[in-house]
Amino acid sequence: MRVVSVRSYSQLTTFGQCAREYQLARVVKLPRRPAWYFIGGNAVHSVIESYLKQEISCASASAATVTVPSNLTGTANSSTPTASLTDASPASAATTTRSPSSFDAQAEFLSQLDAEYARELAESSFTEDEWAAGYNGRQRLDWWTEHGPQYVQNFINWWQVQDADVWLTPRRGVLPRKAAIELPLEVEYGNVTVKMVIDLVIRYRVTGLLRVIDYKSGSTKPKTSKQLGIYLDGIEQTYGVRPDDGAYFMVRGGKNGDEFLLPPVPLNGPQYSHAYLTQQFAQLEAGITAGAFVPNAGDGCRTRGMSYACTEVGGVEAYMSDPNHPDYCDMPTYGG
Numbered sequence: 001m002r003v004v005s006v007r008s009y010s011q012l013t014t015f016g017q018c019a020r021e022y023q024l025a026r027v028v029k030l031p032r033r034p035a036w037y038f039i040g041g042n043a044v045h046s047v048i049e050s051y052l053k054q055e056i057s058c059a060s061a062s063a064a065t066v067t068v069p070s071n072l073t074g075t076a077n078s079s080t081p082t083a084s085l086t087d088a089s090p091a092s093a094a095t096t097t098r099s100p101s102s103f104d105a106q107a108e109f110l111s112q113l114d115a116e117y118a119r120e121l122a123e124s125s126f127t128e129d130e131w132a133a134g135y136n137g138r139q140r141l142d143w144w145t146e147h148g149p150q151y152v153q154n155f156i157n158w159w160q161v162q163d164a165d166v167w168l169t170p171r172r173g174v175l176p177r178k179a180a181i182e183l184p185l186e187v188e189y190g191n192v193t194v195k196m197v198i199d200l201v202i203r204y205r206v207t208g209l210l211r212v213i214d215y216k217s218g219s220t221k222p223k224t225s226k227q228l229g230i231y232l233d234g235i236e237q238t239y240g241v242r243p244d245d246g247a248y249f250m251v252r253g254g255k256n257g258d259e260f261l262l263p264p265v266p267l268n269g270p271q272y273s274h275a276y277l278t279q280q281f282a283q284l285e286a287g288i289t290a291g292a293f294v295p296n297a298g299d300g301c302r303t304r305g306m307s308y309a310c311t312e313v314g315g316v317e318a319y320m321s322d323p324n325h326p327d328y329c330d331m332p333t334y335g336g
Helices: 009-017 019-027 036-063 105-123 141-160 226-239 274-290 299-303
Strands: 005-008 164-166 181-189 192-204 210-216 245-250
Touching (some): 005 009, 009 274, 019 274, 036 105, 036 181, 192 226, 210 226
Parallel strands (some): 005 192
Antiparallel strands (some): 164 192
């Protein structure tokens, strides 16, 4: 019988950065200490998703009044994007314009932030004073209330001047066409099923270039492009279409507040191939099964949600939570 494990990019990177953190969170299944950057970041993602879907809906309503030339209509298996959630296509790239947005970024963000905050309060066993609040400890509710709406607006301002459309996935098998906004995929890598949700895929109107975009709400630029590479491969395995490149969108901007879309990466090297990624997830699986949870302590431990339970960094609850602690006797079964 074929045994399939379900993993994700975050599991792969967490295990690589600190296998002990992976053990405590995924195997022992200890509660993770809440972090304001997750709460605010989730709100940013949700509001950008709402904005894009509203824009598509408005574009769809406008396109319904336009006669589409037959030579511009996509076929059932075409990967040509449209500006709607239906199979309707815009009349042409040249005549498709983006109207000024009436989307209220501030109101939408504050509403979503309140919802994320209330959910965390209801589900968490940690007091609010224990929640991680960035390196300076000040990025709490009032900070996100002040800065979060601008982060969403930064994306809206950028999108308004892009000569691009949200990609509409092609039909493939039983998969219907779908606007690539928060696009969920499940892809097989050997005996591992990898779940992923891709923030956005766009196609530029003139060049036809297909680009994967992942939003980042923190201030630190990603050190690798592996996440984007996995997304490109996931799209190729699912739809038979490989995007041209991928890029991270930093909602806070750079040091001058204006470097939002980081330089796109082609992602065509062997480290982004399906064969290589399959090997990577097989190695992750082997490490988990072997119980190779070696800690990797560092500066990041103070912001990680498992530090309170980790013996390596002197966590105050390690003696009763960390199976590696010398006074802990209830050893778990590894391989979860």
